[in-house]
Structure formats: structure tokens, C-alpha cells
Amino acid sequence: MLTHQHVFDYQRDGYVILENVFSQEEVGRMIDTVERGEGVAQANAGGPRDASGRSSRLALWYDLRDDIWSAASTAPRIVNSVRILLGEDASFFHGKVMLKEAKSGGAWEWHQDYGYWYGHGFVFPNLISAFVALDASTVENGCLQVLRGSHRIGRLDHGRVGTQTGAEQARLNQIESMFERVYCELKPGSVLFFHSNLLHASAANESDRHRRSFIMCYSAASNPEITENGLRYRPSCPVGDEDAIMRY
Template identity: 55%
Template sequence: MLLTYKEIEQYRRDGFVLVEDVFSAAEIGTMVADIEGGGRTAASAMSVDDESGKKAKLAYWEELTDDIWSDASTSPRVVNNVRMLLGEEVSFFHGKVMMKEARTGGAWEWHQDYGYWYDQGFLFPHMISVFAAIDPATKLNGCLRVLKGSHKLGRLTHLQVGGQTATDPARIAAAEKLFETVYCEMKPGAALFFDCNLLHCSASNDSDYHRRSFIMCYSAWGNPQLAKDGKPVLREPCPVAGMGRKTSL
């Protein structure tokens, strides 16, 4: 399941590319069972307030273990395409599950992922997120919204909005006039590969249906990351199933 030349060109032009059926119904079912059965997501879940005070739940980790989330993060269906898009070997940065629950799930303000990651010491924006839908993602339940091509702006200034880090509203107002807004409606198992400088947000979930998603984040292996003491953080190349790592996928 490798991206085509046209899909890679689309990614470079638009800052994102949507791929259907990256994960099977059975794999998505295993993810749902972990969320609802008190697995890793329950152990690391926290709530983040949006500007209105609504809460978006988030589970976050940086280590690879022997669960469905690590299996998905090292799947060649994901990692090999990330390698192609970044043009080099990659390292796993982190994984997170977003749980925007029915009627209560809060919004995510406009931001760039590199707006967070720059302050975590990464010197270059040679990074990517892979956003996989666990539930159907629709306008009604607060699907991801992106500004097509906005990654070409480079990193913008970010501020604290509620409990989140968000892009300067004045810059967003200007960017919305320049770039097309795309609502990323997705079926379970589909994945959106997107550039770390792509502007994106999502509305609160006011529907009767959950909107849960799994995001896998990667950095180019040659992208230095500095710790607070100024020393480089040493990361390993991301293992890939079939190349020294066994998974259940």
C-alpha cells in the first residue's frame, strides 16, 4: 500500500493526502476495544479545555510496546509512506488517541503541529502526522478541518487559548482568505498524512456520535532534537513490521 507519484505530488502541493482503508475493520475494532476496555488509552488519558471550556480527551505516549497502537505505528502501510513523503529514514515521535465524545467533546483550535514541536527542540519542520479515523468523521461530529496549502507559510506564532496552544487569530483570519478550507470527512480506517506546518482545527462534537481518532507522529531521522540542556536527543529509526518487529497486523 504505497503512495503513487501523483499522491506524493499532491502532498507537497496541498500539505496533506487522504488514503482510504489503511486499517481494516478488525484492526479498528481492536482499537475501539482498547479505548472502551480500559487499556493503554485509559491509563494515559487527560482532558484539554477549548476556548469555550468544553473538554477534548487525549491519551499520549512516546514509547513503542506490544499493543495495537504500536503495531499500527510500525505498520509498513504507514511507515513506508512516511519515509517516501519525508524523503529519508524516519523515527517515531509519539502516538495519541483523541476522544471527542458525543455531545461533550471540545474543539481543537487552529494550530500547526510544529507550533508545539518547535518548542520541544526539533530544529527542522521535517515532521509529519498520520491521522487515522476510528469512528466516522463528519462535519456533524467535528471532523478535522485544514487550510489547503497553508504549510507553505512556515511556522507561525502560537499563543495559549484555553488549555491549548493555538495560532495567532489575526494570522488565521488572513490565512483563511488565501487558502481553501477543506473538511476532512473520513471513514473508519482511512488515514490523513499531513505536514507538520499545515494549519488545522476541528469543531466541538455536538452530535450523538463519538469521533475518536488515532494520530501517529514521526520525524525525519536526521532532524536534530535538542534537550533543555542543549544536547541532542538520540532517536532510533522507526522499526517496521516485517523488518525485525513482529506485530498482530
């Protein structure tokens, strides 16, 4: 599904959007899984609070399981796109479902994912996220905002903003005007692929529409993690069946 132009745009801007990666029926099954409260979407609900004290519900896991989320995370249309954008084989890092619910979902402060993934021990910022819109993601319900091209500045220092990890505000104030702010409005089933050093944020959801999303995160297979026992390399992400989502 990726073209040479998509790859160029990703390298230049730090992100690229692909529409209709997942069908409406596949998205419907994911939403149904969330609403039934099955598995991780229920067990780990609860997320860090923004500067105003509001939070969005968050489910997070680090392994591939026999569920709809892992079926999507190993789908060829995702894994092969990630490989192309990383320029090499990919390893699964983690997945999460974010529930920014109507009238209550909190903001996510400006940050780089590598700002805190650095603490996991990854040596290089060769990591990528694939953000799937389950509901229409709009300015009104707190869509993701990015600073186009900001992945090229390297990792900023991060600290606490509320109970979240946010980019150093003094540095952010100085550099924010250097980059175009883009509001990444997405239709359900569209995917935003973005670099781990891309500065991004999202506003609180003050609307009467949910903004639920599913995010799959990957590292380059050659990117080691520093552990107390030495360097660790994650195994390559398996590639599953394109139709597996429809079995759940």
C-alpha cells in the same frame, strides 16, 4: 499504497488521504481496546480545553510498547508511507488516542503541530502525522479541517487559546482567506497524512456519534532536537509485521 500523484498532492497541499489503510477488523480491535480501557487509552485520559472550556479526552505516549498502538505505528504500510512523504528515513515521535465523544467532545483551535513541537527542540519542521479514523469522521461530529497549502507559509507564532496552544489569531485572520478550507471527512480505517506546518482545527462534537481517532507522529531521522546536552537524533523507527495488529 502511495502513488506519485499522492506524493505530489502532499507536497502541494500539505496533506493526503488514503482510504482503507486499516481493515474494519483491525479498526474494531482498536476500538475494543479503547472501550476496555486498557493501557494508555485509560491511564492518560484528559485533554486541554478549547476557548469555550470544553475538552476531548486524550491519551499520549512517547515510546513504542508491546500493544496494538505500537503494532500499528510500526506497520510497514504506515512507516513506509511516512518515509516516502518525508523523503527519508523516519523516527517515531509520539502516538495519541483522541476521544471526541458524542455531545461532549470539545473543539481543537486552529494551530500547526510544529507551533508547539518547536518547543520540543526540533530544528526543522520535517515532521508528519498519520491520523487514523476509528469512527466515521464527519462535519457533524467535528472532523478535522485544514487550510489547503498553508504548510508553505512556515511556522506562525502560537499562544494560549483556552488551555490549548493555538495560532496567533491576528495573523490567522489576515491569511485564512488565502487558503481553501477543507473538511476531511474519513471512513473508519482511512488515514490522513499531514505536514507539521499545516494549519488545522476541528469543531466540537455536537452529534450523537463518537469521533475517536488514533494519531501517529514521526520526525525525519536527520532532524535533530536541541537539548541542554546538545543535539539529539532519534533512532529510526523499527518496521514491524503487517499482521501484528491482529494479535491484540
